[in-house]
Amino acid sequence: MNILVFVKRVPDTESKIRIDQQSNSIIKEGLNFIISPYDEYAMEEALRLKEAQGGKVTAVSVGTKENQVILKKCLAMGADEATLIKDDAGETYDSLRVAKLLAQAVKQKFTEPHLLLFGKQSVGADNAQVPSMVAELLGMPQANVVTKLEIEGNKGTAYREIEGASEKVSFSLPAVVSAQKGLNEPRYETLKGIMMAKRKQIPELSLQDLGMKEEDLSPQLEVVRMDAPPPRKAGKVVEDEPPQAAKKLVEFLCQEAKII
């Protein structure tokens, strides 16, 4: 089975994000970058499918040279190959731009993939659009926010998390699947894997290589303003004997907080 996994480089979820109001973007200096956690579930799932059924796993990322690091990490986890689609535009938050690049790369450079795996969304941008857009552009079935995946022959079954329930969908391959937390527990990269990754080349594809021009990617979206979330209000401590405290708490929830 030929599996493509799409991974994005995002600021570490533990980092404190600061915003530059001038350029309406986050300040990268001093930030630690990681592979988006949902993409890690996708990567792990691809490796498990390969281990069970054979095949090849290729990791793909759109971005600048710095994305080499997360691709190396994918190689260290066990991906067979990795490709960087070089786009120096940086973080545009323009999902369609990324989707077009990925769809074009799939058409042009990756022969007959069976499965395209994504994270359900990237942390940070959190648009959750790219997987669906790529599926549309390629005319493939899609299953998003998947917590369990089974592949047999050229049929797939996915269990999706929906409000208060789980939905089971089946589809034919090739297909787009996006991973939700719970799909699996990603493995640790091993030292041996990292040593092996050191020796592997990561080819780069430019817009030209994909037969695309900047005009094909004209922005569909503009970031007008970016603000940090307002600071959290201080909590309220209800101090009293348990029966009285419970009473006060209910009163507070009903009248002040208006939650119940």
Add this chain to the structure above:
Amino acid sequence: MTEPREKDFLNIEDLFRDEELMIRDTVKKFVDKEILPEIDAHHRKATFPLKLVPLLGEIGLLGINLKGYGCPGGSNVEYGLAMQELERGDSGVRSFCSVQGSLCMFPIWAFGSEDQKKKYLPKMAEGKIIGCYGLTESEAGSDPGSLKTRARKEGDSYILNGSKMWITNGSIADLAVVWARTEEGEIKGFLVEKGTPGFETSEIKGKFSMRASVTSELIFNECRIPEKNVLPRAQGLKPPLKCLTEARYGISWGALGSAQACYETALKYARERIQFGKPIASFQLVQHKLVNMLTAREKGKLLSLQVGREKDKGTANHAMVSMAKMNNVQMARNCARTAREILGANGICDDYVPIRHMMNMETVYTYEGTHDIHELIIGRAITGLNAFS
């Protein structure tokens, strides 16, 4: 209040290669997920988290800087970064890896026969064979040359008699590297398998330091070791000391991790703890402490990194390693104590990490050559004069 500076104050990360940072991050994740949630329970019960050993092997943290025979084959800087992260978790877990890799696998790798290497190293790298290293005796600590454990030749075997004290992993080990003196007075290394008749261990209880690590006495009573279990290329005191140099190098990095855990805890606490109507971090005396902790640690990082790069080039020597171990462990010991102090009464409880690190650092300061002994090693290197005896 302005936003505080992020973690890497001097941008020292820029001095590392991507793969090196990748190894650090993997071990960091391992420590956050597997060690930190469990360590306090082990520390309280004085047990070692044995169930982590297969995973340590799988990730490649056993014998990191050794090549061939199923060993991970990393560089010395990679080895260092892994030790740093492990000791950010706990010195006991780092000690396990130091002993396994540098004190047990390394002598087999460097002084062993081909058969010994093939038999032991791959399984040790996987964590399927646990090793320990017996040099210290109750009456031979800083002066290992005075060791009294004897090896009497009998046919094609040696008969071991004597005992080793303060041996990390002793009671959980499948294999002990034991240094003993032959009748000719020469020190040789013996590979003693668990279950060999005449070989027993007894765990040392009542430790207030390095509690999440097993420390034992090894006892040899007419214990017969076949010739094939003697390390063929180790004669004299140099080989056991060479093993120590390997481990000490890793410890210098480990100390950085311990100091990081303490510093970060103290910084966070000081920014949140209000006394006299202000965060205690706003008082000059507290800032003084925090600044000194950070400055000392940043300098320590550069020291270990420099020694590591030299080691990777093959141009390091044991006195350089002594400087790194001596400086960084003292730094970490001070850091733990200062962090404990900043936490006030909370600092004496294991709800916060500094007290555990503070207790651990007493061992780290003493084993693998006490601080004093490293001063003497460096002193001898710069003066040409021996102040040991």
